[in-house]
Amino acid sequence: MSVQFEIRLSLTEGALLRTLGLIQRRGFSVDEMALRNQQGGQLLSLSLESEGRCPNILARQISRLHDVESVERLESESWQTTMADCVHALGKLLPVREQNSGVAIEMGR
Amino acid sequence: MSMPELQAQSDTATISGARLLVRCLRELKVDTIFGYPGGAIMPVYDALPNSGIRHILTRHEQGAALAADGYARASGRVGVCLATSGPGATNLVTGLANSMLDSVPVVAITGQVATSLMGTDAFQEVDMFGITLPIVKHSYIVRDAADIPRVLAEAFHLAAEGRPGPVLVDLPKDITVAQVNASVSLPTFNTPEPKPSPGIELAAEMMAAARRPLFYLGGGIEMAFAEDAARALVEATGFPCVMTLKGLGAVPTDHPNSVGMLGMHGNQAANLAVQECDLLIVTGARFDDRATGKLDEFAPGARVIHLDADAAEISKLRHADVALAGDLIANLNALKQAFCAMQPSPIERWRSHTGELREKHAWRYDAPGETIYAPALLRDLAEQAGDDLLLACDVGQHQMWVAQHCRIRHPRRHLTSGGLGTMGYGLPAGLGAKLACPDNTVVVVSGDGSIMMNIQELATLKRYQIDVRIVLLDNASLGMVRQWQELFFDGNYSEIDLSDNPDFAELARVFGLQARTIDRRDQVGGALDWLLTSTGPSLLHVRIDPQANVWPLVPPGKNNANMMEGEQR
Structure with missing residues (x-):
């Protein structure tokens, strides 16, 4: 199963490594990733593959990291067949988040 | 975490980063540190004498980390350990992993080579920050001596808040010798008022309707100081309870509602009660494999109410019918209040059954022979x-x-x-x-x-x-x-x-x-x-007898109803 996450990281030492390490330790592999600086932090977009592990539990595990400001799991739309598509979609959606037409599940800290 | 409010002091003299560190530790009410000196941490050791902080020189850094863990568990306060860079730091690793897996609040402070040498394979340089990433709740490398107060205050706050855990502060030597303003400006953190989680009413309804309810109490109760609230709920409901290894004492093990410890070496009464119950109220426990045995055959007829400080534990291994994530005391108190307003189903037969189980499977101390049992x-x-x-x-x-x-x-x-x-x-x-x-x-x-x-x-x-x-x-x-x-x-x-x-x-x-x-x-x-x-x-x-075994035992891969018994020696 492939899942997409959008994770906002604070600009702190080790934030990316800590997050990726947790994801892999919890049984998910990273298929594709993109990272960019944004609004004083970093936006990490990931496509993950898992077998039998629950992505919602993973999202909660990620969200408890101190470096992580928010985690959103993006539901893939049919045309989003690659991570590039997801990133493209995110790029379109992010500046005007209230007009986001996709389904995003906010994981509270 | 709320934004820090700086509490500036007027002192404008300069002191070394190491002395600032020690001053901050005192401000944070640290009275005891367990540690072992060495090259990169020497400036901190130079600042420790006459600081008012008791330093306990263990004979190995692992001893220091585990002593800090024991200090923290017994006192409920943050334990502190201190080691130098390289081997001193790596010797802390087992202790930190121990504190991580048992959710114990510990702050480990490690020396590090000077920032200009980091990444050059310098003497006693090791990437302690990287090594410990998976086994700490959070970690810092201090890059500016002026950050010491903020980093330490955050480290102590993080170690203790929510689900506790170890926090590492890696301290390069040049940071500890740098001269900085002596004033201590420790950030403070506002802890939000704990509130009960949504779902309390539904949980109370399930508890009132249950015919064979059972509490499953874990180590989270200790960490949340929730033993009084847990005992009050157990007694108000009259439900029997089982405890995990780390949950022992959440309710006294000789309490009339206690059926005992569940799991691989739990007692038969506790394990059988779990297998027979129709509602499991899991409190500060995480369905650890040593407690559950074969997970998909654990408590097969039970619905689950799961209370835990850590939302990531809920439904991780067993689906929770009602999830109560958040402050354990607030949730336990609210659950008691909601339950007491309801008309519960009669559970006398169930209570009497668990009492009979406990009696039938009580420990025996009549092992034959003269060797010490x-x-x-x-x-x-x-x-x-x-x-x-x-x-x-x-x-x-x-x-x-x-x-x-x-x-x-x-x-x-x-x-x-x-x-x-x-x-x-x-x-x-x-x-x-x-x-x-x-x-x-x-x-x-x-x-x-x-x-x-x-x-x-x-x-x-x-x-x-x-x-x-x-x-x-x-x-x-x-x-x-x-x-x-x-x-x-x-x-x-x-x-x-x-x-x-x-x-x-x-x-x-x-x-x-x-x-x-x-x-x-x-x-x-x-x-x-x-x-x-x-x-x-x-x-x-x-x-004692070299052939003595621990009984009973749930064999690996079996469910908890399949307990082996053997000869007592």
Whole structure:
């Protein structure tokens, strides 16, 4: 199963490594990733593959990291067949988040 | 976490980063540090004398980390350990992993080579930040001495808030010698008022409707200081309860509602009650595999209400019908209030059934023979020591015997390495616990395998006259491994023989402790009297039957109803 996450990281030492390490330790592999600086932090977009592990539990595990400001799991739309598509979609959606037409599940800290 | 509010002070003198660090530790109410000096951390050691902070020099950094863990568990405060860079730091790793898996608030401060040398394979340079990423709740490398107050305040806050855990602060040497403003501006953190979670009413309705309800209490209760709220709910509902290894004492183990410890070496009554219940109220527990046995056959007829401080634990391994994530005390109190407003189903038959189970499967102490029967000795130890007994265990058969046979009335009075299973935990943890709770009788129960993992800390007991009593159960082997080889590896005993152990009583005397050895059952009473009434650190060396096993036992991969029983020795 492939899942997409959008994770906002604070600009702190080790934030990316800590997050990726947790994801892999919890049984998910990273298929594709993109990272960019944004609004004083970093936006990490990931496509993950898992077998039998629950992505919602993973999202909660990620969200408890101190470096992580928010985690959103993006539901893939049919045309989003690659991570590039997801990133493209995110790029379109992010500046005007209230007009986001996709389904995003906010994981509270 | 809320935004920090800086509390500036007027002092404008400059001091070294190391002295600022020590000043911050005092501001954070640190009274004891466990550590070991070395090159990169020397500026901090230079600042420690006359600081008002007691430093306990352990004889190995692992001892320091585990002592900080024991101090934290016994006191409920953040434990602090200190080590130099390189090998000093890496020797902390097992202790940090131990604290991580058991959710213990510890701050570890490590020296590091100067920032200009980091990444050059300098002498005693190791990437401690990277090494510990998976085994700490959070970590910092201090890059600017002016950040020391903020970093330390955050580290202490993070270690203790929510689900506690260890936090690492890596401190390059140039940061500790840099001159900075002496004023301490510690950020403060606003903790939001705890509120009950949504779902309380539904949970209370399920509890009121249940015919065979059961509490499953775990170590989270201790960490949240929620034992009073948990006991109040158990008593208000009248529901029976089972406890995990780390949950023992959440409700006193001799409480009428307690059915005992569940799991691989739990008692049959507790495991059978779990398999038969129709509602499991899981409180501060996480469905650990040692507790559940075969997970998909665990509590097969039960719906689940799961209360935990950590939302990531809920539905991780078992679906929760009602999830109550958040403050445990607030949720337990709200649940009690909601339940008491309802008309509950009658559960007398269930209560009577669990009572019968407990009676039917009560521990027996009538093992034949003259060799010392460890379960009976441990039962007597707990009875004779009384309510101020604080037990620190090592890992192995004796750990399970303590959990099974010692009366435990308070969760912070039973320190055990439940998650990581760290052999060598007991002695340094007991040492830390005694310093945290000097008025308690602290007894370390260890085995001949475990004690040798941190035997050097006997010197620490002697040096500071830390009044810890040690019961060393010696079966001249790695008993738990031997038991598994006997039962599950066709008796192919591989590398478990320790029959060439040193004379432990003589060894303890060399370290400056009082010591005795016993090997007959009729010596037990007098030896326990001696141990509990003597003054100063002492060791009771107890030779037991090398073939003794821990019973009952749920074999690996089986459900908890399939418990093996065997001969008591």
